[in-house]
Amino acid sequence: MPLDLTLQILTSGLLLGGLYALLAVGLTLIFGVLRVVNFAHAEFMMLGMFGAYWLWALWGIDPYLSIFIVVPGVFLLGVLTDRLVIQRSIGAPEVTVVFATLGVSIFLQNAALTAWSADIRSVTTPYGSAVVELGSVRISVPMLVSFVVALAFATGLWLFLNRTMFGKAIQAVAQNRDAAALMGIDVGRVYLVTYSVAVAAAGAMGVLIAPLFSVYPRVGLSYIVTVFVIVVLGGLGSVVGAVIAALLVGVIESVVGFLLGTAWAELAYFLVFLAVLVVRPQGLLGRRGAEVYQ
Amino acid sequence: MSGATPSTARRAVRAVGLVLLLALLLAVPALLDSAYWLDLAVMVLVWAALASAWNISAGYAGGLSLGHAAFFGVGAYTAVLLFNELGVSPWLGMLVGAVLAGLLGALLGVITFRLKGPFFVLATLAFGFVVHILAVNWRGLTRGAAGLTLPFDGGPQNMLFADLSTYWYVGLGLVALVLGVSLWIERSRLGYYLVALREDEDAARSLGVRVVGCKVIAAAISAALTAVAGTFYATFIQYIDPASTTQFELSVQIALVAIVGGMGTALGPLLGAVIVIPLGEVLRASLGGGPALAVYGLLLVVIVLTAPNGLIAGLRRVGRRVGVATGVVR
Secondary structure: OOHHHHHHHHHHHHHHHHHHHHHHHHHHHHHHHHOOOOOOHHHHHHHHHHHHHHHHHHHOOOHHHHHHHHHHHHHHHHHHHHHHHHHHHOOOOHHHHHHHHHHHHHHHHHHHHHHHOOOOEOOOOOOOOOEEEEOOEEEEHHHHHHHHHHHHHHHHHHHHHHHOHHHHHHHHHHHOHHHHHHOOOOHHHHHHHHHHHHHHHHHHHHHHHOOOOOEOOOHHHHHHHHHHHHHHHHOOOOHHHHHHHHHHHHHHHHHHHHHHOHHHHHHHHHHHHHHHHHHOOOOOOOOOOOOOOO | OOOOOOOHHHHHHHHHHHHHHHHHHHHHHHHOOOHHHHHHHHHHHHHHHHHHHHHHHHHHOOOOOOOOHHHHHHHHHHHHHHHHHHOOOHHHHHHHHHHHHHHHHHHHHHHHOOOOHHHHHHHHHHHHHHHHHHHHHOHHHHOHHHOEEOOOOOOHHHOOOOOHHHHHHHHHHHHHHHHHHHHHHHHOHHHHHHHHHHHOHHHHHHOOOOHHHHHHHHHHHHHHHHHHHHHHHHHHHOEEOHHHHOOHHHHHHHHHHHHHHOOOOOOHHHHHHHHHHHHHHHHHHHHOHHHHHHHHHHHHHHHHHHOOOOHHHHHHHHHHHHHHHHOOOO
């Protein structure tokens, strides 16, 4: 393969990985803190995409502006979901923990289908297909923007978790819910903030990719499974692991997709995923014992 | 249904109820004279069998699978391919599919037995996707998204019947098979082992339960029965494609039916099918597919949050109250 092409494929893969990272970081945080696998995660991304689409279609608001309207909206929806569903499932039997968020996912997907039909819609912006050239490598401008935002978010989240009192409270809850509660930490509030911030990040990703990809009610399904692969690879609960695994999967998808076609790329990472689960369930970077589910 | 010794009156009520239920089931084709409703009734049987089969590994052994569509697809594709390519009767193909799915289920059991909670769920989900991707992309074998059809004039020796009522009776046989296996497991040593390891794996192991072996056997039985339902579905609809046999949504719905009805019991999944499938069809017919599935999602959330033991638990409470009120139960 010529060098130019190789660089191009690697760059595309990294940018794609950046997109995945924005979803993966939230999903892994929710798991680490609440011990809940949020099957509804990509549905909040879908709602972010629809939010961007409708604000653009009805009032001509550019996604890069409407992000300041849509993300708070998705955040509030996260608060609502947390209060109505997630908090009620904490400590409940395993079947409740797994299937409550799956139910939310089915509901949101089909509520969107009912409200907006299965039509495939897209936002057209002047910069949607803009490209910067770096040597021989062409980089899509909206991809680059979302990549930068994703890394900024992950960095900000890492700083927040490690440099603020509330961040440390979140980590304390992740380590031991009961001990944290005994230390005077408001566990319910930690759950609420964690869940809402994480799904708001998914909503932000939705807005950012609106100029790039079409939106339809089931769009989340194609992302959520990839993101599951990523968070398990990175070690469920590990923010840094999620970012690295997201970039890795983006590159793998891009390379294998180019060589063998997208279907086989998908097959490849499912098999890798199964292998990792079997051999090293704590993930490539996860702390040992993180897979022990309480 | 509690540990109390059944009184003679209670036993008599049960026997009469059972006979009436059986008579009612056999009379269904005569009672439902529209093809639309009988068709729906046969689908209720398919889902009852699927949810029951899922319940064997999920309800008894505690492995919440989101990949059972894979086994359904194996059962459907094996029988159809054997018939179309080699002229093997689907009755035989059904057995081949069941063995194949049983082996796959055992393999999945072997590689996932250590995984708990969400890790097990995600592994089964990934497995389901692997099979789905193969069904869509291995076009030389499955013809991909175009799907496969069965000839209409196959005859009963090929599990292809001229009238719907025969499908109803064969479907009843299928449900009876799965229910029989469930009841047998429930009352057998294996069943007690499974429940023990579901409740506390370490304690069960320390008492000498072969945890891995039990889990693998449950997974294999569950997978094989799911494949049998897949073959029956294929001969009933006479057309299969990845969207209707291996898709993720199918795995979710199998679990949903069992959970709504009540997992971990033999009758719960059957009750789930009787309630969920007609409800979905009525909603689809009156409101459309989107609202119908939105209600499914809502139903799932409400059930797991308020009644994780399913509707059967509530029904039992009501039945007990009625029994006490009428003096049948003390």
